[in-house]
Amino acid sequence: MGHRDFNEIHHRVEVQIPPTKPFSHTLKSSLKETFFPDDPFKQFKNQSLSRKFLLGFQYFVPILEWAPRYTFEFFKADFIAGITIASLAVPQGISYAGLASLPPVIGLYSSFVPPLIYAMLGSSRDLAVGTVAVPSLLITSMVGKEINPYENTKLYVQLVLTATFFAGVFQASLGLLRLGFIVDFLSHATIVGFMGGAATVVCLQQLKGILGLVHFTHAADLVSVMKSIFGQIHMWRWESGVVGCCFLFFLLITRYFSKRKPVFFWINALAPLTSVILGSVLVYFTHAEKHGIEIIGHLKKGLNPPSVSELASTFGSTHLMMAIKTGIITGVIALAEGIAVGRSFSVFKSYHIDGNKEMIAIGMMNIAGSCTSCYLTTGPFSRTAVNFNAGCKTAVSNIVMATAVMITLLFLTPLFFYTPLVVLSAIIMAAMISVVDYEGAIHLWAVDKFDFVVCISAFIGVVFSSVETGLVIAVVISLLRILLFVARPKTSVMGGLPNSKTYRSIEQYPKANSVPGVLILHINAPVYFANAGYLRERISRWIDEEEDKLKSSAKNDLEYVILDMSSVGSIDTSGISMLEEVKKNVERRCIKLVLANPGGEVMKKLDKSKFIDTIGHEWIYLTVGEAVNACTFMLQTCTPKTKTLEPDHAADDKV
Incomplete structure (x- = not known):
C-alpha cells in the first residue's frame, strides 16, 4: 500500500499550479499593486473622451467634484469653523514664525496663500492648514547652523523659502509618482518619540522668551539649551517670567476645561488670541516694554509679496544643497503629520483620504507658498481638531480662515505692535506640552518593547543630539527591525x-x-x-x-x-x-x-x-x-x- 491507496481512500485534493502568465503581465500586475493599489483609474472605464477629461480634472482638483453640491447650510458651518480657526491661526502663525527665526509677518503670510491652494486640491474635509512647530524648529536648527538669522536676515529668509520650495517639489513628486509608501517608513513609534523629543526641545527653547533673554543658542539639543539658560542667570528678567507663567497657566487651564467639557471647545480655541489681546493691552497701559518685556514691534501691512526673485537668487548659492536637504527632511515630517492628522479625523466622518492626492495638495501649496513669501505649512493637529470640533463640513473653512488672515494683513497688523514675545512663547509651550504623548509611550511599552525602544531612541536622539539625528536613529532602528524580521x-x-x-x-x-x-x-x-x-x-x-x-x-x-x-x-x-x-x-x-x-x-x-x-x-x-x-x-x-x-x-x- 502507498500514496495511491491513501488518495483513493481519502479522495485527496491535489495542490494546483497556477497557469503561467507572461512576464510582462506579471510585471504590470506587480507595478500596479505597488503604485496603484487603490485603482484610481477605475472610474475612467467605459467613459467618453470628454467625460474622461472631466473626471481626470476633478481627480487632481477635488473642489470641482464637491463644489456643485455645496449648500448654504454647509457654508454656515464652514464660516463658523473658519472664523474659529482664524482666531488660532493668527497668534500661532506669529509664534511659529518666531520659532523658525523668521519675521513674524511671514507666519501670517503662511496662513493666507497655502490654505487657499489646499482647499482646491486637498481631499480632507477637516484638515486646517498652517505652520507647525516641529518643522519650524527643524528649519531654524538646520539653516541656522550656516546662516545667522539675526545677522543676515535677508539671506536666511531666502534660504528658508528655497527649502520650502524643494519641500513642496519633493512632496508633490511623491504624490505624482505614487510613492506615498515611503512615508510609511516613519512608524507610529518613530513619530511618537520624534514628536515628543521635538516638543520637549521646543518648550525648553521658549524659556528664552519666558525669561526675557536676548542672546540664545541656535542649537536644538538639551545640553546646549541648558547651558544657554543657566549660563545667563544674571540676565533673567523676573517681570517677563511672571507674565509668561501667568499666561501659560491661563492657556493650560482653558485647555483642561475644554477637554473636560468638549462643548466648550471654543474657549481653548480662542485662548491664544485672547492672550495676545490681553498681553498687548497690558503692555500698552503699563509700558512694560521699558521694563524687560520684549514686544513684536512693527508688522508690515499688506498681502504676501512675491518671492520668486528671492528663490532664483539662491539657486546658484553655495548654500543650495543645505536648503535642499532641509526641504526634504522637513517635507517628510510635514507630510507624515499632515496625512496622519487628515486620516485620523476622516475616520470620525467615515470618508476616504487619498494619500497621494494629499501629497500633491500639500506639495503644491508649499510650492505656491514659497513663491509668495510663505514658509513650510501642513495640517497641524491642534488647528485641525478645532476645525473639526467647530463643525466644519468642507475645506471651505480653510478659505474662510485665509480670508480672515487677509483682512488681518490688510488692516489689523498695527494692532500687534505691543504684543509681548513672552505671550507667544507661552502659546508655543502650551501647544507643545500636549504633543508629548507619554500615554502613547506607556502603551508601546505594554504592547511591544521593541517599538518602545524605537520611540525612546528617537526621543533621546532629538533631545540630546539634534532633531535630524533623532529622526535618523529612529528610522535606522525601524529598518533594522524589518531586516531582522526578514533575515x-x-x-x-x-x-x-x-x-x-x-x-x-x-x-x-x-x-x-x-x-x-x-x-x-x-x-x-x-x-x-x-x-x-x-x-x-x-x-x-x-x-x-x-x-x-x-x-x-x-x-x-x-x-x-x-x-x-x-x-x-x-x-x-x-x-x-x-x-x-x-x-x-x-x-x-x-x-x-x-x-x-x-x-x-x-x-x-x-x-x-x-x-x-x-x-x-x-x-x-x-x-x-x-x-x-x-x-x-x-x-x-x-x-x-x-x-x-x-x-x-x-x-x-x-x-
Whole structure:
C-alpha cells in the first residue's frame, strides 16, 4: 500500500499550479499593486473622451467634484469653523514664525496663500492648514547652523523659502509618482518619540522668551539649551517670567476645561488670541516694554509679496544643497503629520483620504507658498481638531480662515505692535506640552518593547543630539527591525489541538499534541536569499532536537518532516536551493520531507525549478491535516523507515 491507496481512500485534493502568465503581465500586475493599489483609474472605464477629461480634472482638483453640491447650510458651518480657526491661526502663525527665526509677518503670510491652494486640491474635509512647530524648529536648527538669522536676515529668509520650495517639489513628486509608501517608513513609534523629543526641545527653547533673554543658542539639543539658560542667570528678567507663567497657566487651564467639557471647545480655541489681546493691552497701559518685556514691534501691512526673485537668487548659492536637504527632511515630517492628522479625523466622518492626492495638495501649496513669501505649512493637529470640533463640513473653512488672515494683513497688523514675545512663547509651550504623548509611550511599552525602544531612541536622539539625528536613529532602528524580521523569520513546531483537526503552534497552544514520528514545522515569512541559510540551519536544529527527544523517551523514530508553507508568500532561487539541501539532509537521516499548503507563486517557482519532480508530487498536500493523515497512514501500513523508498508515482495525478 502507498500514496495511491491513501488518495483513493481519502479522495485527496491535489495542490494546483497556477497557469503561467507572461512576464510582462506579471510585471504590470506587480507595478500596479505597488503604485496603484487603490485603482484610481477605475472610474475612467467605459467613459467618453470628454467625460474622461472631466473626471481626470476633478481627480487632481477635488473642489470641482464637491463644489456643485455645496449648500448654504454647509457654508454656515464652514464660516463658523473658519472664523474659529482664524482666531488660532493668527497668534500661532506669529509664534511659529518666531520659532523658525523668521519675521513674524511671514507666519501670517503662511496662513493666507497655502490654505487657499489646499482647499482646491486637498481631499480632507477637516484638515486646517498652517505652520507647525516641529518643522519650524527643524528649519531654524538646520539653516541656522550656516546662516545667522539675526545677522543676515535677508539671506536666511531666502534660504528658508528655497527649502520650502524643494519641500513642496519633493512632496508633490511623491504624490505624482505614487510613492506615498515611503512615508510609511516613519512608524507610529518613530513619530511618537520624534514628536515628543521635538516638543520637549521646543518648550525648553521658549524659556528664552519666558525669561526675557536676548542672546540664545541656535542649537536644538538639551545640553546646549541648558547651558544657554543657566549660563545667563544674571540676565533673567523676573517681570517677563511672571507674565509668561501667568499666561501659560491661563492657556493650560482653558485647555483642561475644554477637554473636560468638549462643548466648550471654543474657549481653548480662542485662548491664544485672547492672550495676545490681553498681553498687548497690558503692555500698552503699563509700558512694560521699558521694563524687560520684549514686544513684536512693527508688522508690515499688506498681502504676501512675491518671492520668486528671492528663490532664483539662491539657486546658484553655495548654500543650495543645505536648503535642499532641509526641504526634504522637513517635507517628510510635514507630510507624515499632515496625512496622519487628515486620516485620523476622516475616520470620525467615515470618508476616504487619498494619500497621494494629499501629497500633491500639500506639495503644491508649499510650492505656491514659497513663491509668495510663505514658509513650510501642513495640517497641524491642534488647528485641525478645532476645525473639526467647530463643525466644519468642507475645506471651505480653510478659505474662510485665509480670508480672515487677509483682512488681518490688510488692516489689523498695527494692532500687534505691543504684543509681548513672552505671550507667544507661552502659546508655543502650551501647544507643545500636549504633543508629548507619554500615554502613547506607556502603551508601546505594554504592547511591544521593541517599538518602545524605537520611540525612546528617537526621543533621546532629538533631545540630546539634534532633531535630524533623532529622526535618523529612529528610522535606522525601524529598518533594522524589518531586516531582522526578514533575515530571522519565526519558525515553530506545530501540534494537533485536542478534539479538532486543526494544527497550531505548540508554543502558543501548549495543549496541542505532537504527532508520533512526525515533525510539523511552520515557516512564518517569505523565503529569500537573506534568510535561506538561517532557515536551513533552524530546520536542521528542530530535527536534531526532535530526534534527541524521541531517543530519550524511547519512542518511535522521526519518520516525516512536514513544512507548513501557508505563510510563505513567495520564494526565490536561494530559497529553492535551501529546500533542496533540506531534502538531501533529511533523506540522509532516512526521513521524508513533506510540504503543506504552498501558495500559488511558490508552486510556480517550485515547478519551474523542477523541485516538484525532485520531491514528488504526492508529497505536497493542500493542508497540514491532509499531510499528517497521509504520514500516519504510511506509518501504520509500512514498516519503519520504508517510506524512504519511492512510492508508486504513476498512480498519482500530477500537481
